[in-house]
Amino acid sequence: MKLFTRRFRENMILTLVASAVMSACFVSGVAYFLDARFSDLLFLQRTPRPEIAIIAIDDKSIQGIGQWPWKRALHTEIITKLHEAGARVIGYDVNFPEASSAGAADDAVLQKALIGANVVLPVELTLEKINGEWVGSNPLYPIASFQKSAATGSVNIPRDGDGIARSMPLYISKKEAQTAFAEMIFALQSTELRTVPKGNEVVRVNFAGPPGNFPRYSAVDLLNDKIAVEKLRGKIVLVGATASDLHDDMMVPTSRGIPMSGIEIHANVLDTLLSRNELQTLPKPYGVALILIYALIIGVLVTRYKLRFGTIAVPILAVVHVLIAIIAFGSNLILPIVWPEMAIFATYVLVVATRYFHEKREREKLRATLDQYLSPKVVSDLLANPDKLKLGGERRSMTVLFSDLRGFTTLSEGLKPEMLVTVLNAYLDTMTEKVFATNGVVDKYMGDAIMAFWGASFLDPDHTDRAIQTAILMRSTLNEMNASKSWPNGVQLNLGIGVNSGDMVVGNMGSSKRFDYTVMGDAVNLGSRIEGLNKEYGTQIIVSEFAKRLATPGKFIYRTLDLVAVKGKKEPVEIFEVVGVSSSAMGTVPKAAGDCPLAEFEQAIELYRVQEFEEAKLIFVKLAESGDAASKLYIGRCEEFMAHPPEPGWNGVWVYTKK
DSSP, X not given: OOXXXXXXXXXXHHHHHHHHHHHHHHHHTTTHHHHHHHHHTTOOOOOOOTTEEEEEEOHHHHHHHOSSSOOHHHHHHHHHHHHHHTOSEEEEOOOOOSOOTTOHHHHHHHHHHXXXXXXXXXXXXXXXXETTEEEEXXXXXXXXXXXHHSEEEEOOOOOOTTSBOOEEESEEBSSSOEEBHHHHHHHHHOSOOOOOOTTOOXXXXXXXXXXXXXXXXXXXXXXXXXXXXXXXXXXXXXXXXXXXXXXXXXXXXXXXXXXXXXXXXXXXXXXXXXXXXXXXEOOHHHHHHHHHHHHHHHHHHHHHSOHHHHHHHHHHHHHHHHHHHHHHHHTXXXXXXXXXXXXXXXXXXXXXXXXXXXHHHHHHHHHHHHTTTBOHHHHHHHHHOGGGGSBEEEEEEEEEEEEEEESHHHHHHTSOHHHHHHHHHHHHHHHHHHHHHTTOEEEEEETTEEEEEESSSSOOTTHHHHHHHHHHHHHHHHHHHHHTTOSGGGOOOEEEEEEEEEEEEEEEEEXXXXXEEEEESHHHHHHHHHHHTHHHHTOSEEEEHHHHHHSOTTSEEEEEEEEEEXXXXXXXXXXXXXXXXXXXXXXXXXXXXXXXXXXXXXXXXXXXXXXXXXXHHHHHHHHHTTTOHHHHHHHHHHHHHHHSXXXXXXXXXXXXXXX
């Protein structure tokens, strides 16, 4: 089988088109948020870094201390207690952009507490993305004295278009570059230098879990000395608002419907930096390659194998990609999910739809061709089981019919070729309908001759009955056509039909380039020989003993004709003329073949076979008066045997030496 067939090449082009469209959508960022939402589902809760703790300005603290904002003295006390407890770094997410209303002395006390406490204070910016970079404007700094005593970092958290915070820019571009809040804390908590790769100034946060996952203590408990000092010693302590009324929260990938406070988001950023487990997005060239690979897998499977394999492969490959994405996520690598999955399904739908279109068109062409030779039931069976049309054959019991017109030569001599073709097509069309009516297969037309068979495509125990019934229909139809003067010049046509049953080989015979759906075997050849014997006996329908044996007993009326050895066959075969259908089908029982009484003819045949030629001749002479051609044939044989008796042991067989 050729690998790169035209169909294969067409489907590969469709596969490349599907993957190109999906890749373009992936690269351009279409449905990025949908892809991000799928990635959000891959987060699992884990234990955060133990050195991070949160002092929450929560509802409990506001109720216990008083209305927000608090006086500078309270902030001074919180920072002092944390420093005395041994906090390594204090990230204090409370901005002091204006001098205290209580006077410079109030600010001086807080400034003194900041000195040496390793504190990072917030800077608030207006963020916007320009040419792929986050740019800050309208900065809101702490007062100058506080900037001299503490470090500062940007606390603004950008959100994606769907309102979810997933990433944090570590450096904000402006006239003077501003470091992110968590990045500044990271820098202060250790003398270790951390370099951010060029062009990767935004970190995709690896959230440790849902809101509330970090150790959290209430600010009022710290002020009331209800927190053990060892819980804060050596820790990086982040102080910030968690009270619902302060509205410093937003949705994150692990929210599950619950917003996370800004200070805990910064804690997750710091946790990501400390653990060095930033989430990395698969580079786009690799994502494109992934989309192409998946599309090619589905395209090849659907094209080269049965459709069910491709259908099964689609969900399997889709699940496999999800599993790969889960495993990759566990290694901090985010794989695209939407567009590779879309590539799998889009390729399948596109190739299957095209395959269905081509197969439908081919089936229609095949049906149009088969309809010329087969009945609708046989066509449906072959279309449902196309393997039966493959080159090769299958041995099975079947029945074959050969028919030939008598007198057609006379008719053709007086007609122009165009008129002759019209008359012949009308005859063949009418007779073909009779074959189709009984689910037969027209094997071929040979001039005015027809070859047909039954029992080929589906198991049909009545194939012999159908063939004989068709022969009777053909005979009666020709009689009607003669009576209606269907033929020019007043010509009357006669018909010779031979029917035989037996084992035959059926299938597509020939070469891979050209073949015919036909039957072969001795039983087929015998059917052809039997048809030719109609000329000898002056009959229209002859069946073999094998066909008579397989036909339903009592359904048809037969006249015993002869025991013959046809050319090419040594064993004698008994042949019968089909007179008609019995009373079970017609209501009357024919008692004669034409004007020849059946009982008397059978009696004469019995006498003939036991070599009582004189007595047999007397009956045949009587029957010949009605014009029975078979009786006239036997008169001649009886006279010959009377003059030259057959050899001893003769059993009534007549040997034909011509076809």
